[in-house]
Amino acid sequence: MKNLLFLSILFFPILLFGQDQICGNSLLETLQERELPGYKDVITQTILDAKSSVTYRDGDTLTIPVVIHILYNNDAQNLSDNVINTQMEALNADFLRENENAFETRPIFQDVAGTANIEFKLADIDPNGNSTNGITRTQTSVQSFINIDIAAYFEAIIACGVDLFDPESLAENIECITEFVNLELDLMKSSATGGIEAWDVNRYLNIWVCNMSVDIGGTESPFILGYAYPPVEAPNWPDGTIPEDIEQKDGVVIHYEAIGPNNPSNMTLLGTNDQGRTATHEVGHYLGLRHIWGDGDCTMDDFMDDTPVADSNSQAAGMTCAELHTKDSCTEDDLPDMIENYMDYSVETCYNMFTQDQVDLMRAMLEGPRSSLLEGAVLSAYEDRGDQYSLYPTLTDAKVTIKGDLSIGMILTITDIQGRMVYLGDIDTPSIDLSEYNDGLYIIQLQSDNRNVHTSKVMKF
Numbered sequence: 001m002k003n004l005l006f007l008s009i010l011f012f013p014i015l016l017f018g019q020d021q022i023c024g025n026s027l028l029e030t031l032q033e034r035e036l037p038g039y040k041d042v043i044t045q046t047i048l049d050a051k052s053s054v055t056y057r058d059g060d061t062l063t064i065p066v067v068i069h070i071l072y073n074n075d076a077q078n079l080s081d082n083v084i085n086t087q088m089e090a091l092n093a094d095f096l097r098e099n100e101n102a103f104e105t106r107p108i109f110q111d112v113a114g115t116a117n118i119e120f121k122l123a124d125i126d127p128n129g130n131s132t133n134g135i136t137r138t139q140t141s142v143q144s145f146i147n148i149d150i151a152a153y154f155e156a157i158i159a160c161g162v163d164l165f166d167p168e169s170l171a172e173n174i175e176c177i178t179e180f181v182n183l184e185l186d187l188m189k190s191s192a193t194g195g196i197e198a199w200d201v202n203r204y205l206n207i208w209v210c211n212m213s214v215d216i217g218g219t220e221s222p223f224i225l226g227y228a229y230p231p232v233e234a235p236n237w238p239d240g241t242i243p244e245d246i247e248q249k250d251g252v253v254i255h256y257e258a259i260g261p262n263n264p265s266n267m268t269l270l271g272t273n274d275q276g277r278t279a280t281h282e283v284g285h286y287l288g289l290r291h292i293w294g295d296g297d298c299t300m301d302d303f304m305d306d307t308p309v310a311d312s313n314s315q316a317a318g319m320t321c322a323e324l325h326t327k328d329s330c331t332e333d334d335l336p337d338m339i340e341n342y343m344d345y346s347v348e349t350c351y352n353m354f355t356q357d358q359v360d361l362m363r364a365m366l367e368g369p370r371s372s373l374l375e376g377a378v379l380s381a382y383e384d385r386g387d388q389y390s391l392y393p394t395l396t397d398a399k400v401t402i403k404g405d406l407s408i409g410m411i412l413t414i415t416d417i418q419g420r421m422v423y424l425g426d427i428d429t430p431s432i433d434l435s436e437y438n439d440g441l442y443i444i445q446l447q448s449d450n451r452n453v454h455t456s457k458v459m460k461f
C-alpha cells in the first residue's frame with residue numbers, strides 16, 4: 001500500500017499541476033461555508049441584488065485604489081516595482097478593453113463584449129495619511145503560504161474518488177477533500193502567521209502576492225494561482241451581521257509567479273499563465289463575477305444572460321485559441337463556449353473579453369457593496385492627475401491638507417452629497433477643517449485665479 005501511494009504521488013503532479021489555470025475560489029467558498037453556514041447563499045443573494053439594481057450600460061471611469069502586499073522568502077519572490085507596474089497596466093488594459101488582443105473576440109461574441117471602464121491605481125496615501133507607492137514589502141520566514149500535508153492531500157483525492165481525467169472532478173469533490181486535509185488559506189493576511197495585515201478593506205483593494213507552491217517530490221508547483229473574496233452584503237447574512245474577520249481577509253491573493261506579464265520568476269508558468277490575467281480573473285471574482293461555466297454542468301448558470309452555458313472550464317494546456325474555439329459543450333444554446341472570457345480557465349493568450357452583463361454587474365457592485373472603494377478619502381489624490389494640487393486627508397482629526405502653492409489666491413467650496421454648498425470662501429491655510437460637518441461624502445473644489453478647478457472627494461466618517 002505504501003508503495004502504491006508513493007507511485008501515486010509521482011503520477012498525480014503531472015495531471016494535477018500540469019494544468020494552466022488553478023483558481024482557488026471553490027476551495028475558498030467551501031472552507032468559508034464550513035465556518036459560516038449560509039455563506040454561499042449570501043454570495044448568491046448579493047449577486048442577484050446587484051444584478052437587479054443595474055441601471056446603466058455606460059458610465060464614467062471608476063477608479064479603485066490598490067495596495068500590493070509583497071511577501072517574500074527569497075529574492076525571486078520580491079518582485080520589482082517594474083513587474084508590479086506592468087501587471088497594473090495589463091489589469092487596466094483588460095478592464096478598459098484596451099487589451100491588444102481585443103480584436104480577437106470572435107464575431108459571434110463581439111456584440112456582447114463590454115468595456116468595464118474600471119481602472120486600478122496604486123494608492124499614494126496609506127491608511128495613516130502618509131504618501132506611499134502603493135506597494136508594501138515584507139520579508140517572511142514562511143516558505144509557502146499553502147501549509148498542507150501533500151501526502152494526506154493525495155490520499156484524500158483517492159478516498160474521495162476524484163477522476164483525474166475530468167478537470168471538474170477536483171472542484172466537485174473539494175468538500176470531501178477538505179474533510180480529510182487541514183487547509184487554511186489566509187495565512188498571508190496576518191503578521192502572526194508570517195504575513196501582513198490588510199489596509200482598510202473598505203477603502204483599498206488589497207492584493208497579497210506570495211508563494212502558494214507545494215513541494216512534490218522536490219519540485220515546487222503552484223497549488224493555486226489565486227483566489228478572491230466576492231462581495232457580500234450585510235442584509236443577506238442569516239443573522240444580519242457580517243462576520244468581523246471578513247474585514248481582515250477581503251481582497252485578492254495571487255501566487256507570485258502568476259504576476260505578469262514581464263515577471264522573470266514565472267518559471268513554471270511561462271507560456272501558460274504569463275500575461276498577468278490571473279489578476280484580471282481574480283479581480284473579476286472580487287467584483288462579483290462567477291466562473292463562466294457556473295462551476296457545474298450545463299444546468300448551472302453564472303447568473304449572466306449573455307454568456308453561453310458550458311459544462312466545464314476550458315482548461316487545455318498546449319492548445320491553440322483556434323483549437324479551443326471548437327469547444328461547444330452544451331446543446332442548450334446555439335453558441336460555442338466563450339473560451340475568450342476572462343472568467344473561464346482557457347489559455348491566458350486566448351482571453352480577451354468580459355461581456356456587457358459581466359461589466360454591468362461589476363459596476364453595480366461598485367455602486368453597492370463595494371461603493372466605499374470609490375468614496376474613501378484615499379481617492380482624493382487620484383483625481384488630480386495633471387493638476388498642481390493634492391489633497392491629503394488626516395484620518396485622526398477630520399482635517400484635509402492641501403499640498404500645492406496657495407499663494408496665488410484660491411477659492412474653496414465644499415459641497416455635500418445632496419449638492420448643498422456648505423462652505424464658500426478664500427483659503428489661506430493649507431488645511432481644511434471638516435470637524436464641524438456631519439459624517440458623509442463631500443466634494444471639495446479649489447479654484448485658482450487662473451480659473452483652474454481642482455476637485456476632490458473626501459469621506460468624513
Ligand SMILES: [Zn+2]
Nearest residue numbers: 023025281291
Ligand atoms: Zn476563478
